[in-house]
Amino acid sequence: MSIRVAARSLVFVPLTFMVPILVVAAALGIGVLLIAATGASVPTAISAFWTGAFGSSYAIGASLNRAVPFALVGLGFILAEKANLINVGGEGQIAVGGMMATAAALYGAANLPPILAITVPLLVGALAGALWGGIAGMLKVKRGTNEVISTLLLSFVALNLVYWSVQTTTLLRKPQTTAATQPESPVIPQSTWLPPLTSDPASPLHVGLVIALVAAASIGITLAHSTFGLRLRAIGLNPLAARRAGMSEKLPLLALALAGGLGGIAGAAMVQGDQHVLKIGFSSNYGFDGVVVGLLSRGSAVGVVIAALFFAFLRSGGITMEMLARVPSAVVWICQGLIVIALAGSAAWLDYRAKKGRGR
Amino acid sequence: MLKSQAAGKPAAKVTSDVPILQLSGISKQFVGRAALRDVSLSFEAGKVHCLLGENGAGKSTLCNIIFGIHQPDTGEMRFDGASFRPSEPADSLAAGIAMVHQHFSVIGAMTVVENLMLGRTYGRLQRHRAAEKVRALSEAYELPIEPFRLVEDLSVGERQRVEVIKCLMREPRVLLLDEPTAVLPPLEIEALLDVCRKVAARGRAVLLVTHKLAEISEIADLVTVLRAGQVVDSGSPADTDISRFVHSMIGRDIASLDQTLAASLGTKSEAADDESKAVNTRTKVNALMVDGVSYHDAAGVRRLDNVTIEIRGGEIVGIAGVEGNGQSELGAILSGLATPSSGRVFVGDTETTRANPKAITAAGAGIVPEDRHATACVMPMSVAENLFMNDLRRFSRLGLVRRGAMLREAEDLMLRYDVRASGPDAPMASLSGGNQQKAVLARELSLDPLVFLLAAQPTRGLDIGAVSAVYERIRAARDNGVGVLLISSELDELLSVADRVLVIFRGRIVGELPATQSSREAIGRLMAGHPSTEIAA
Secondary structure, three states, rough: HHHHHHHHHHHHHHHHHHHHHHHHHHHHHHHHHHHHHHOHHHHHHHHHHHHHOOOOOOHHHHHHHHHHHHHHHHHHHHHHHOOOOOOOHHHHHHHHHHHHHHHHHHOOOOHOOOHHHHHHHHHHHHHHHHHHHHHHHHHHHHHHHHHHHHHHHHHHHHHHHHHHHHOOOOOOOOOOOOOOOOOEEEOOOHHHHOOOOOOOOOOOOEEEHHHHHHHHHHHHHHHHHEEEHHHHHHHOOHHHHHHHHHOOOOHHHHHHHHHHHHHHHHHHHHHHHHHHOOOOOOEEEEOHHHHHHHHOOOOHHHHHHHHHHHHHHHHHHHHHOOOOOOOHHHHHHHHHHHHHHHHHHHHHHHHHHHHHHHHH | EEEEEEEEOOOOOOOOOOEEEEEEEEEEEEEEEEEEEEEEEOOOOEEEEEEEEEOOOOOOHHHHOOOOOOOOEEEEEOOOOOOOOOOOOHHHHHHEEEEEOOOOOOOOOEEEEHHHHHOOOOOOHHHHHHHHHHHHHHHHHHOOOOOEEHHHHOHHHHHHHHHHHHOOOOOOEEEEEEEEHHHOOOOHHHHHHHHHHHHHOOOOOEEEEOOOHHHHHHHHEEEEEEOOOOOEEOOOHOOOOOOHHHHHOOOOOOHHHOOOHHHHOOOOOOOOOOOOOOOOOOOEEEEEEEEEEEEEEOOEEEEEEEEEEEEEEOOEEEOOOOOOHHHHHHHHOOOOOOOOOEEEEEEHHHHHHHOOOHHHHHOOEEOOOOHHHHOOOOOEEHHHHOOOOOHHHHHOOOOOOOHHHHHHHOOOHHHHOOOOOOOOEEEEHHHOOOHHHHHHHHHHOOOOOEEOOOOHHHHHHOOOOHHHHHHHHHHHHHHHOOOEEEOOOOOHHHHHHOOOOEEEEEEEEEEEEEEOOOHHHHHHHHHOOOOOHOOOO
């Protein structure tokens, strides 16, 4: 009996590594077939992907910058998930964060001393995101509203707030000089831009990456080793017992506000980091993909960083592939979806196997 | 193997020498742990066979094997002499084995008849024909039930009747009952045992799983005792001293057990009362004051009606009542999970009417809630985390948990309260029910200050050793000047542990009696809702 168990676990350990790699390879294989089916040249497409993801210091810098919002939203997701809350509102939290950071940068913060000029818009963005997450948290605590629904619907509200703010000259729209003036904000003052991380002028890499890594480290430690993390876990696993033990009923509110705050920082970092202008749809699904990052990380901060990097390089490569090899963007999205399903499916399958092994 | 027919048992039993169901050498392992080892048993027509054992002794596993939920690793079963290997409950049902589970499997929003027809009819529902059958059965076995009532409106006892009728409708040859009396008030227990007798009298074999000795001496033709998965004793209660079974069941002598516990097992004589009652320990300190509390639930139904309870330090006050008469609501109010509609609550000298759980804890109330899983523990978290859940600040440095210190103190507390686990890091879920409860007691009794303890159904589902430990702790707290409110549906428990007993019926306190054996009948009547005037009659 014990020998059989031991033998199984010997097979099992490499399996947990092999299965995800194999299924991702299979998903990529299907992607290659789809690319071929669209009539594009497969070698051209692959080389375009490589160029876009890793081909230059620009490509690498841009990819790493993309990882920042993925990681921040993913971290917020796992934080709320600890308290058994599903925050799918990353998109809206990014949107309000970016919008309010832009407002702060345009209305005054730019004239503050150097460090404050950068941090004040970031903080304003964080607070706006926290408010957005907090509304869902308040609804949850006071009324028991399902946070999946409230965070999702609040995202649509936020996206339209951005739309409204950049359409309205009295708010954030840049002065209309010609009929062709785009509905977007003016460029925010350079004093509020996130400083570059490297001296390489070709690389767009900015300190957002450092912010994301520091956030990952602190969230990781908080969840695993702090009393706050323990409380979140208790209330997530058994709210009644946690309440009986004197824990605050408002913890879910705090968890969602913190998750929203991380999303807000992500939005602010996108605007202050590389976009420098607030445009309609500037959040371009980073918030929704960030949820997927959080899901794939399976509750670990390190997992979030890995998944965020994976998604960032995938997206960079995909964009270039679309431009250079004329592969339809839909194919890139299909590939991404397949990879997510493959990873989630293999994780579920491994869990099932482990459980079945224990049950015997 | 057990053929001796008890002398002096009620006659008119159909007996035969060939057992209906025979188990030989049954063994079953779960993840390397032996749940059953080489168990051999036989069930004969017309006999009530009692299976006695502590929690975890393997009683339920054995039932589940007979009923086809689990399959044995080794050994074989013979039904009517032929090899019998059920691979699922449907096989056992088809063979003529029915089981009343510990937990009910009825649907509240459906009527009795509809529940009974579930999975047994195809095509058109012939409610009235089914109702005829139900009435016939309920008359034959004296199981009064109204076929067209909604199950959710039935009492616990009535719901169980539905379960029993559900089994009897299949006209089983073997009827298994897994701890059916655990949830019943005293009067209903009598009725159920009566049904068992009648079922056996019709030539069926009955297997009754229990850990109550009083029931055994009343009904069993044969007793088999399981301990740690093995048959350690068997015999007929008619010619065996009942205390021998206790000894076999727990592996130690009944004399070594707590007096009150012996009483709760139903083995203590009624004369030996009161020596554990500590009238002298009652102090003048107010422990709990519930002043005219009423409570309406979310649907507006009145669950508590002008309840007044006053507890001084150093006494144990019991609340007797059939479950569902407001005890849960009272517990929720005292623990801060519900707010009374009117009236006031004081813990010590602090008003806690509208206080949250944290403030109630701070006022000095320890709470052992009735549902350990739902409100006392976070099962997937570690024992240490559960022990200090209400006092995390003690182990916090810069917001981080000082895990080493927490584990050390947890180990210490576990030692003092005899909480057995593989370590303070073990998940709460891995502990037995008894050890979980001891951990909850350890947490609540180490509160400082502690002036009041609520113990709601504190021994439900626990094995005898753990019950003994729980009683010891509660009495020790009382002797230290803590006022205790003991809510229990076990009358024996109340009579032996409490100093006085209040009876609750439909949310009202309908009487107060001293907790002596002589109050038993009066309390039982009050619990059933008979006005106290009838007691004299």
